[in-house]
Amino acid sequence: xxxxxxxxxxxxxxxxxxxxxxxxxxxxxxxxxxxxxxxxxxxxxxxxxxxxxxxxxxxxxxxxxxxxxxxxxxxxxxxxxxxxxxxxxxxxxxxxxxxxxxxxxxxxxxxxxxxxxxxxxxxxxxxxxxxxxxxxxxxxxxxxxxxxxxxxxxxxxxxxxxxxxxxxxxxxxxxxxxxxxxxxxxxxxxxxxxxxxxxxxxxxxxxxxxxxxxxxxxxxxxxxxxxxxxxxxxxxxxxxxxxxxxxxxxxxxxxxxxxxxxxxxxxxxxxxxxxxxxxxxxxxxxxxxxxxxxxxxxxxxxxxxxxxxxxx
Numbered sequence: 001x002x003x004x005x006x007x008x009x010x011x012x013x014x015x016x017x018x019x020x021x022x023x024x025x026x027x028x029x030x031x032x033x034x035x036x037x038x039x040x041x042x043x044x045x046x047x048x049x050x051x052x053x054x055x056x057x058x059x060x061x062x063x064x065x066x067x068x069x070x071x072x073x074x075x076x077x078x079x080x081x082x083x084x085x086x087x088x089x090x091x092x093x094x095x096x097x098x099x100x101x102x103x104x105x106x107x108x109x110x111x112x113x114x115x116x117x118x119x120x121x122x123x124x125x126x127x128x129x130x131x132x133x134x135x136x137x138x139x140x141x142x143x144x145x146x147x148x149x150x151x152x153x154x155x156x157x158x159x160x161x162x163x164x165x166x167x168x169x170x171x172x173x174x175x176x177x178x179x180x181x182x183x184x185x186x187x188x189x190x191x192x193x194x195x196x197x198x199x200x201x202x203x204x205x206x207x208x209x210x211x212x213x214x215x216x217x218x219x220x221x222x223x224x225x226x227x228x229x230x231x232x233x234x235x236x237x238x239x240x241x242x243x244x245x246x247x248x249x250x251x252x253x254x255x256x257x258x259x260x261x262x263x264x265x266x267x268x269x270x271x272x273x274x275x276x277x278x279x280x281x282x283x284x285x286x287x288x289x290x291x292x293x294x295x296x297x298x299x300x301x302x303x304x305x306x307x308x309x310x311x312x
Contacts, residue, residue, distance in 0.1 A: 022144030
């Protein structure tokens with residue numbers, strides 16, 4: 001019951017409901033495609049570590065981040081019923097690939113003077129990545145600062161490309177929003193980890209057994225472990241360490257390419273540890289909403305593994 005309701009996501013890429021507060025006028029998030037994993041040798045600079053000053057092993061996930069392109073500026077006003085969209089100003093330069101995703105509006109819209117905050121509607125450019133995809137994803141990204149700072153920044157970026165270097169910096173903490181790998185229809189042992197029954201027990205071995213008191217109300221309660229669809233859930237991982245932002249793909253492309261992905265072609269991030277979801281899935285990244293007190297600096301990288309991952 002740590003995650004409830006345990007339901008499959010409605011969309012193929014994550015939504016973000018809460019954005020971190022920031023005084024700096026910049027985008028508060030970005031997006032990229034998960035390429036795969038590798039490992040590094042980095043110099044341990046933590047002051048209280050037992051291995052301080054030594055090179056240590058560090059597993060990493062590579063997220064390819066082609067530049068985002070802005071489609072429109074959205075003006076919002078706070079009401080009793082929540083934030084309401086009051087106007088939208090479209091760009092003149094629209095990528096032809098965006099027509100695969102949405103219907104392009106014929107009217108450009110107008111700029112508002114009475115608003116509480118603005119957001120940029122951005123879309124990805126997967127044709128610049130190595131995944132062989134053309135359909136872009138489109139989503140809103142919040143802007144830091146007050147509304148007097150947000151509007152000039154949004155007008156400056158309208159119709160332009162935004163690179164990941166403008167949003168994040170090496171060594172900072174990120175929150176990762178992604179969809180976990182779908183497992184399909186699974187039994188209660190794999191889905192909930194219930195104990196296997198004795199082989200001489202009545203009937204099955206991998207069923208939850210007696211339902212006990214959870215039948216008294218005339219139906220089986222949802223808390224009872226049963227078979228069903230598993231995975232494809234929206235999850236957020238907090239305070240992931242951004243080790244490196246790079247643009248030289250030869251430094252990290254493994255021999256034979258990443259499994260189920262290929263070669264990285266554009267800007268990329270090296271993030272410590274694992275990231276939820278399979279290869280080629282869109283990962284949305286934001287500034288940390290509840291960062292740790294100790295924020296380590298970007299480490300010195302002694303070695304990046306580019307060996308083939310065919311043998312896993």
